[in-house]
Amino acid sequence: MSNTKFSESCYLCNSDSSYIKTDNENRRHYLCSNESCGEYEISLSAMEHLIDNNDFKSQLLPLAKRCKGTDGLLEISIRGTAIAAKVRPRTEV
Numbered sequence: 626m627s628n629t630k631f632s633e634s635c636y637l638c639n640s641d642s643s644y645i646k647t648d649n650e651n652r653r654h655y656l657c658s659n660e661s662c663g664e665y666e667i668s669l670s671a672m673e674h675l676i677d678n679n680d681f682k683s684q685l686l687p688l689a690k691r692c693k694g695t696d697g698l699l700e701i702s703i704r705g706t707a708i709a710a711k712v713r714p715r716t717e718v
């Protein structure tokens with residue numbers, strides 16, 4: 626797995642952030658510089674699904690913030706046709 630960091634605006638809040646690709650490049654693990662945002666992992670399919678859903682994105686901000694610097698990580702993915710957001714333990718640093 627590559628740990629190359631990419632710089633891109635945060636998917637949730639558009640602030641400066643960086644991400645690494647995880648899960649064989651099917652997911653991105655973002656670390657955001659915005660104090661109201663934080664850290665999360667999102668699958669590419671969830672990114673497509675949420676692209677215009679700004680309400681949902683803003684709901685995820687406090688969850689991402691809560692995970693920052695803890696041993697939990699916000700995971701955003703598709704379950705069936707719905708978006709699932711949950712905090713899971715980190716499997717790697």
Ligand SMILES: [Zn+2]
Binds near residue numbers: 635639640658
């Ligand atoms: Zn952000």
